[in-house]
Amino acid sequence: MSRRVASVNVPTPVITASSLTKRYGDFTAVDGIDFEVTAGEAFGLLGPNGAGKSTTMRMISAVSRRTSGELSVLGLDPEDYGPEIRSQLGVVPQEDNLDTELTARDNLVIYGRFFGLPRAVCRQRADELLAFAQLEEKAGAKADDLSGGMKRRLTIARGLMNTPQIFMLDEPTTGLDPQARHVLWDRLFRLKEQGTTLVITTHYMDEAEQLCDRLIVVDHGTIMAEGSPAELIRRYSSREVLEVRFGSDRNAAVADDVAAIGALAERVEVLPDRLLVYTADGESALERVIERGLRPTTSLVRRSSLEDVFLRLTGRSLVE
Incomplete structure (x- = not known):
């Protein structure tokens, strides 16, 4: 039938x-x-x-x-x-x-x-x-x-x-x-x-x-x-991003030390004015950075955005 x-x-x-x-x-x-x-x-x-x-x-x-x-x-x-x-x-x-x-x-x-x-x-x-x-x-x-x-x-x-x-x-x-x-x-x-x-x-x-x-x-x-925005963020970025600034003359120099915090740093992007640490837990990543003796002048933990997706895809900021 x-x-x-x-x-x-x-x-x-x-x-x-x-x-x-x-x-x-x-x-x-x-x-x-x-x-x-x-x-x-x-x-x-x-x-x-x-x-x-x-x-x-x-x-x-x-x-x-x-x-x-x-x-x-x-x-x-x-x-x-x-x-x-x-x-x-x-x-x-x-x-x-x-x-x-x-x-x-x-x-x-x-x-x-x-x-x-x-x-x-x-x-x-x-x-x-x-x-x-x-x-x-x-x-x-x-x-x-x-x-x-x-x-x-x-x-x-x-x-x-x-x-x-x-x-x-x-x-x-x-x-x-x-x-x-x-x-x-x-x-x-x-x-x-x-x-x-x-x-x-x-x-x-x-x-x-x-x-x-x-x-x-x-x-x-x-x-x-x-x-969708949520799909793109899940696909190309982490749950959170830690932004740390060490000064424009030091950011690139300490990038490897920041990346050495291990699994908490899924990826590190070096921008002229700051470092972006892609991580599932921004607060824990910041604690690990400080434990290594690194002292950022400013720090911010935020959720990932489409700006981070664009950085991942093109290697540059969305608004330049």
């Missing part, structure tokens, strides 16, 4: 890239990368400036043609269906490009009109998004009079005017102070809870850990690793 096999809901990719490549003359900005983004996922591209993140975003947004490879966005090829794809995307560029002479509300209303939305719908949508961005009290203020954090929230609100299926944010919190960053993160968390697909580029590892369900680590146009 045949048995009925229960159907399984497999998330459908809304973005698929295969051997995606972008060259500018002899320079290869994106070098044959492969990835998928599923509906409702918060997907990140993590890497230093110049890694190819923004170039990838421009190809997905159908504003830059690929050199080779395959790319599908919402089941369509960006090179054949650019306008159709752009109508379903919300885009937040690296730099705020608001009309500084218009009010916050008018920036939203006029942007909505670009998508052919009726004026009444634009006004209603603008008021809803001003509330979402916590900018109701600034609705009548000129964009030029808003703080940096407020401008960024207004730019995000503007990108949501067309109720996009995919919301793309390029370095969303660069230049913001910690308080403004956390307010912005809260707004993006709310979008995640509503099921919006987010695609985020960043060079801030804490931002990627906070916001991304899954990410790719990119450097020089290639993918170095892929997975």
Whole structure:
């Protein structure tokens, strides 16, 4: 007797890239990368400036043609269906490009009109998004009079005017102070809870850990690793990291002595200003360092981060 096999809901990719490549003359900005983004996922591209993140975003947004490879966005090829794809995307560029002479509300209303939305719908949508961005009290203020954090929230609100299926944010919190960053993160968390697909580029590892369900680590146009933040940390780093400073002229000289603490030092990275001791127990590692007669000027025990993953993969700091 045949048995009925229960159907399984497999998330459908809304973005698929295969051997995606972008060259500018002899320079290869994106070098044959492969990835998928599923509906409702918060997907990140993590890497230093110049890694190819923004170039990838421009190809997905159908504003830059690929050199080779395959790319599908919402089941369509960006090179054949650019306008159709752009109508379903919300885009937040690296730099705020608001009309500084218009009010916050008018920036939203006029942007909505670009998508052919009726004026009444634009006004209603603008008021809803001003509330979402916590900018109701600034609705009548000129964009030029808003703080940096407020401008960024207004730019995000503007990108949501067309109720996009995919919301793309390029370095969303660069230049913001910690308080403004956390307010912005809260707004993006709310979008995640509503099921919006987010695609985020960043060079801030804490931002990627906070916001991304899954990410790719990119450097020089290639993918170095892929997975959830927790998976990548487990795969490429230790549970804790001991940071010790002996002075810029002594760090490299004492690195071998620090490594000699044995099994507690799984790996030692020498940076210009400090040593990083990768270990399962940072406090015990620090005790062992001191027992050997080494006296760091400062010490810090912390959990591993994506910055440590990037150091392991490339041998250099994520932000340089």
